[in-house]
Amino acid sequence: MSVAxxxxxxxxxxxxxxxxxxxxAEVVAQLRxxxxxxxxxxxxKRTHVIGVLLPDIYGGFFSELIRGIDxxxxxxxxxxxxxxxxxxxxxxxxxxRAMRGRVEGLLILAPQxxxxxxxxxxxxTPIVFMNSRVEGGTSSSLAIxxxxxxRAMVRHLASCGHRDIAHVAGPAxxxxxxxxxxxxxxxxAASLSRARPYVIRGDFTEASGYGAGRALGAESRRPSAVFxxxxxxxxxxxxxxxxxxxxxxxxxxxxxxxxxxxxxxVRPALTTVxxxxxxxxxxxxxxxxxxxxxxxxxxxxTTMLRPDxxxxxxxxxxxxxxxxxxxxxxxxxxxxxxxxRLESRGTSDRSRRSSLRLAPQPKPPKPPRPQPSxxxxxxxxxxxxxx
Amino acid sequence: MSVAxxxxxxxxxxxxxxxxxxxxAEVVAQLRxxxxxxxxxxxxKRTHVIGVLLPDIYGGFFSELIRGIDxxxxxxxxxxxxxxxxxxxxxxxxxxRAMRGRVEGLLILAPQxxxxxxxxxxxxTPIVFMNSRVEGGTSSSLAIxxxxxxRAMVRHLASCGHRDIAHVAGPAxxxxxxxxxxxxxxxxAASLSRARPYVIRGDFTEASGYGAGRALGAESRRPSAVFxxxxxxxxxxxxxxxxxxxxxxxxxxxxxxxxxxxxxxVRPALTTVxxxxxxxxxxxxxxxxxxxxxxxxxxxxTTMLRPDxxxxxxxxxxxxxxxxxxxxxxxxxxxxxxxxRLESRGTSDRSRRSSLRLAPQPKPPKPPRPQPSxxxxxxxxxxxxxx
DNA sequence: GGTCGGGATGTAAACGTTTACATGGCGCAA
DNA sequence: TTGCGCCATGTAAACGTTTACATCCCGACC
Numbered sequence: 109m110s111v112a113x114x115x116x117x118x119x120x121x122x123x124x125x126x127x128x129x130x131x132x133a134e135v136v137a138q139l140r141x142x143x144x145x146x147x148x149x150x151x152x153k154r155t156h157v158i159g160v161l162l163p164d165i166y167g168g169f170f171s172e173l174i175r176g177i178d179x180x181x182x183x184x185x186x187x188x189x190x191x192x193x194x195x196x197x198x199x200x201x202x203x204x205r206a207m208r209g210r211v212e213g214l215l216i217l218a219p220q221x222x223x224x225x226x227x228x229x230x231x232x233t234p235i236v237f238m239n240s241r242v243e244g245g246t247s248s249s250l251a252i253x254x255x256x257x258x259r260a261m262v263r264h265l266a267s268c269g270h271r272d273i274a275h276v277a278g279p280a281x282x283x284x285x286x287x288x289x290x291x292x293x294x295x296x297a298a299s300l301s302r303a304r305p306y307v308i309r310g311d312f313t314e315a316s317g318y319g320a321g322r323a324l325g326a327e328s329r330r331p332s333a334v335f336x337x338x339x340x341x342x343x344x345x346x347x348x349x350x351x352x353x354x355x356x357x358x359x360x361x362x363x364x365x366x367x368x369x370x371x372x373x374v375r376p377a378l379t380t381v382x383x384x385x386x387x388x389x390x391x392x393x394x395x396x397x398x399x400x401x402x403x404x405x406x407x408x409x410t411t412m413l414r415p416d417x418x419x420x421x422x423x424x425x426x427x428x429x430x431x432x433x434x435x436x437x438x439x440x441x442x443x444x445x446x447x448x449r450l451e452s453r454g455t456s457d458r459s460r461r462s463s464l465r466l467a468p469q470p471k472p473p474k475p476p477r478p479q480p481s482x483x484x485x486x487x488x489x490x491x492x493x494x495x
Numbered sequence: 496m497s498v499a500x501x502x503x504x505x506x507x508x509x510x511x512x513x514x515x516x517x518x519x520a521e522v523v524a525q526l527r528x529x530x531x532x533x534x535x536x537x538x539x540k541r542t543h544v545i546g547v548l549l550p551d552i553y554g555g556f557f558s559e560l561i562r563g564i565d566x567x568x569x570x571x572x573x574x575x576x577x578x579x580x581x582x583x584x585x586x587x588x589x590x591x592r593a594m595r596g597r598v599e600g601l602l603i604l605a606p607q608x609x610x611x612x613x614x615x616x617x618x619x620t621p622i623v624f625m626n627s628r629v630e631g632g633t634s635s636s637l638a639i640x641x642x643x644x645x646r647a648m649v650r651h652l653a654s655c656g657h658r659d660i661a662h663v664a665g666p667a668x669x670x671x672x673x674x675x676x677x678x679x680x681x682x683x684a685a686s687l688s689r690a691r692p693y694v695i696r697g698d699f700t701e702a703s704g705y706g707a708g709r710a711l712g713a714e715s716r717r718p719s720a721v722f723x724x725x726x727x728x729x730x731x732x733x734x735x736x737x738x739x740x741x742x743x744x745x746x747x748x749x750x751x752x753x754x755x756x757x758x759x760x761v762r763p764a765l766t767t768v769x770x771x772x773x774x775x776x777x778x779x780x781x782x783x784x785x786x787x788x789x790x791x792x793x794x795x796x797t798t799m800l801r802p803d804x805x806x807x808x809x810x811x812x813x814x815x816x817x818x819x820x821x822x823x824x825x826x827x828x829x830x831x832x833x834x835x836r837l838e839s840r841g842t843s844d845r846s847r848r849s850s851l852r853l854a855p856q857p858k859p860p861k862p863p864r865p866q867p868s869x870x871x872x873x874x875x876x877x878x879x880x881x882x
Numbered sequence: 883g884g885t886c887g888g889g890a891t892g893t894a895a896a897c898g899t900t901t902a903c904a905t906g907g908c909g910c911a912a
Numbered sequence: 913t914t915g916c917g918c919c920a921t922g923t924a925a926a927c928g929t930t931t932a933c934a935t936c937c938c939g940a941c942c
Contacts, residue, residue, distance in 0.1 A: 155533070178552055190565065228527075
């Protein structure tokens with residue numbers, strides 16, 4: 109038996125005698141032979157692996173993102189080579205180098221470094237950037253419209269009657285943080301022309317949000333609302349205010365950004381800007397898979413995902429309010445105007461407080477948002493299994 | 496210039512003339528040449544990648560675990576090839592096959608499938624199992640002592656005066672779930688001999704915990720305490736009780752298991768069994784790295800990690816209580832008896848309520864647990880950066 | 883000045899596959 | 913009976929590296 113025949117059997121090719129196949133299969137089983145993927149992909153040029161470069165993987169945002177990426181990757185029969193790098197451009201470069209030859213494409217989330225430079229490092233591997241500053245260049249990019257999301261949130265708070273709205277910003281070198289702060293400032297100027305923006309800087313961690321909350325709560329003239337640039341910091345604020353004896357939303361309103369899973373679980377449930385993080389991951393994988401499958405059609409597509417405002421308890425709004433539409437390629441200009449999904453819950457106080465999501469995240473239009481009621485003994489439709 | 500010389504330059508070997516080196520480096524930079532890792536590892540037999548097989552990656556437990564694994568991997572200059580598989584043994588097998596030749600070792604968390612069978616599939620790659628049923632076999636294993644943790648929790652609840660303690664169990668085919676339930680039953684029998692165990696089954700998701708909470712809360716003779724087999728389900732219970740108008744812990748106590756990051760953030764903060772999930776991941780990576788570096792010394796080490804009880808608000812205990820020691824190789828038999836770390840917080844109500852962790856998880860003995868106070872404007876010592 | 887040695891560079895094998903192509907056997911048709 | 917063609921199998925090149933070994937050049941020492 110030659111290696112070629114074995115190869116044919118292992119790959120299930122047809123041109124081999126049944127008894128030869130039988131014999132080889134037997135030996136393969138007995139020797140516990142497993143083909144060497146690296147050698148295989150050396151010649152086939154297919155690895156079925158995508159590389160994922162993240163700045164960090166702590167917190168609800170990233171775990172949710174990885175979940176979405178993983179799910180989509182599995183659907184596409186891809187494996188994921190993960191690498192985090194503290195947002196350091198040099199570490200990112202070295203991770204990219206280490207991935208060359210192992211992956212067929214790269215998914216990069218690099219809100220702090222110049223994405224263009226990264227793309228130029230390896231012009232041949234398809235790359236999809238997420239939430240990055242990309243101007244021109246040849247790679248695709250997928251981003252959240254942080255600016256519009258922030259404006260919508262500030263507009264909402266203003267419409268609730270808040271006039272002193274503080275902003276807990278993210279790291280100064282982070283693109284999303286910049287955009288959110290810019291949206292905050294612009295909307296303050298637009299909606300509350302007489303108010304002055306008040307920004308206190310954090311770093312997206314709960315701890316920094318906690319610190320900011322302590323500082324804000326202790327101020328002589330404390331704001332009536334705090335808009336944090338992400339949910340983690342909003343959670344930190346919540347804890348700080350709880351400790352200071354301030355009631356949310358009665359004494360002070362708190363809102364976040366991202367809609368990480370915890371946002372719905374804390375009490376008071378967090379009003380935030382829903383990013384559909386997992387879906388963002390899925391989209392990115394799809395887009396990358398597409399670019400891998402058809403490298404000839406590689407156009408640099410920049411997609412902007414429009415986030416939704418989701419009103420829960422922490423802002424003190426009497427009723428829910430909605431925002432703008434969901435997903436909108438930035439190039440075809442103009443909204444379609446439809447799909448202004450209402451996120452309103454039931455009207456009774458009881459039901460409004462329940463923000464536990466029993467059902468999987470509702471698919472795009474019109475989330476049915478079931479009233480979580482009837483104490484059923486049988487398992488409710490659960491998310492994917494855990495552990 | 497021959498390929499050999501180029502290889503020498505790229506790998507920074509010494510026996511090459513400075514000007515040759517210079518010229519080659521220049522061309523390398525100009526062509527944006529990046530070595531092909533797969534080809535390289537084909538000959539060197541080093542990939543610097545470890546494979547991680549998980550049943551699922553949803554929820555606080557897994558994101559924390561991945562975080563620990565990733566951090567340790569980065570320290571050891573390893574990359575992580577991630578694959579989740581819904582706990583299906585067949586999917587696990589196929590993922591393992593796909594990883595052959597790509598990874599130098601495997602980290603497997605398979606609480607539902609027979610770990611032995613998995614190990615036999617590929618006897619050559621070093622494997623470290625986590626939280627799995629492993630008897631004998633040649634692979635190492637790292638596990639949480641779920642049984643003792645559950646007993647400690649029930650003992651604590653009993654000592655708080657609870658007599659009707661219900662248990663929300665995990666999936667029947669899950670090893671940890673089984674052990675926790677066994678611990679629950681045994682301790683009920685030991686501490687509350689006249690009480691009857693009451694188990695309601697969940698599947699480790701928040702949704703199933705929510706369902707169980709609704710069911711328990713509505714019962715004619717509802718229990719005074721609920722011990723959920725993981726924090727996710729405990730969170731679900733909390734949401735259910737909140738909705739039913741039951742106050743925790745006054746009307747009913749709730750406790751969990753794992754100490755996922757959210758546990759400290761919800762109000763009331765969750766009393767739970769701390770697993771030090773990230774550390775578990777780190778240990779597993781270290782152990783695997785060791786096995787890879789010294790395959791000759793490959794002994795099957797089974798390490799049992801001892802979890803700690805952490806008392807917060809949700810159980811209604813007046814003061815903190817501690818439990819047993821932390822980390823104890825199971826083979827050297829017998830506890831040393833030292834290190835009964837107290838987890839007590841400050842005594843004032845205010846400080847007891849604050850369970851936000853400002854500092855990184857305190858290292859093993861004597862967590863200093865700083866009183867989170869002084870509203871400092873500068874960043875508090877944060878966890879690793881986010882985004 | 884010849885020989886020896888050492889250092890720079892080149893050559894080729896090896897890693898474990900896949901696959902184009904060659905070989906050879908067999909059956910069938912002329 | 914001879915030839916043709918098809919099908920099973922084998923051979924070898926190729927993938928992109930690393931590395932043992934060969935070669936070559938040059939300087940130094942005898």
